[in-house]
Amino acid sequence: MKKLVITLVVLAALLVGLDLLGRWFAEREVSAGVAGQLPAGASVDTDIHGFSFLWQAVRGEYPSVTLSADDLTVQQLTGVSATVDLTDVDLPLSGALSGNVDALTAARAAGEAVIPAASVSTATGGRPVGLAPAPSGSPDEVVISTPVEVLGQTVTVSATAGASITDDVLTLRVTQVSAAGTAVPAAVSADLQGSLSLDLSLIGVPFPVTDAGVTARDGDLVITATAEDIRADDLR
Structure with missing residues (x-):
């Protein structure tokens, strides 16, 4: 036994x-x-x-x-x-x-x-950026922060961007620009709306992105x- x-x-x-x-x-x-x-x-x-x-x-x-x-x-x-x-x-x-x-x-x-935020930064032409989820918690919005010079001072500006994916292209469109305690001049706001609004091809992501959500986590963009x-x- x-x-x-x-x-x-x-x-x-x-x-x-x-x-x-x-x-x-x-x-x-x-x-x-x-x-x-x-x-x-x-x-x-x-x-x-x-x-x-x-x-x-x-x-x-x-x-x-x-x-x-x-x-x-x-x-x-x-x-x-x-x-x-x-x-x-x-x-x-x-x-x-x-x-x-x-x-x-x-x-x-x-x-x-x-x-990674560094890759998004490169897509903007090298502008330093930080990424955070939208305060609303919307899965299709992110907040992009970046330093800019306003009236001779460097301040951090937050840009709320709508995010959508169509035909394997991630589109970020800035809809609002703000800075705590500082008025953002119209020219600066317009410049940020242009430089931070991006079209990023996702061809090469190893899964279908047809039904996808976009947010930010730990400073990076997450799909x-x-x-x-x-x-x-x-x-x-």
Whole structure:
């Protein structure tokens, strides 16, 4: 009886080890496959959730998979990070082991892309900017702060910008300019409305942005989106 118990424990340990090894290998291969669809130099991490991996892999069905990428270049934007949570994923065993993700599908995806303030600053021509969520809490407004000179003094001006995404282009349009305790001259306000109103191409964000919201977090611009019926072509 004791030998049987020991044998079962050893077998269980071997199966768990094999499961972990298979998961590691598949995550590495899928990461390489997805990275191959992104701009050169992109690095992707894959997390296949749930247990056991081997059972999921044999069936080609995965309840949840997370893909994450850092330091992406999205058109004129650099340093972009993205995370995509895929639900009810189908990927044949051969694809999981070879890194061929052409047949990958998912019922749903929840994506988040973070555009660093430094990249937004570059898009404005190098003007220093800070980003914060709108006081109203609206998912389609952000507050852009920047230093300007008013009457010989440098003051921080806040510009409220409406945010929308159409045809893979993020549009920021400044609607209001204010500075605490200081009147903003019309010429300065007009200049900011021009320089801080941006059209940023999102082609290259590795998830669909058709139904997306825009806000700011920790000083960066954040895009969140959900989509259904995802295919591999959507992850590029």
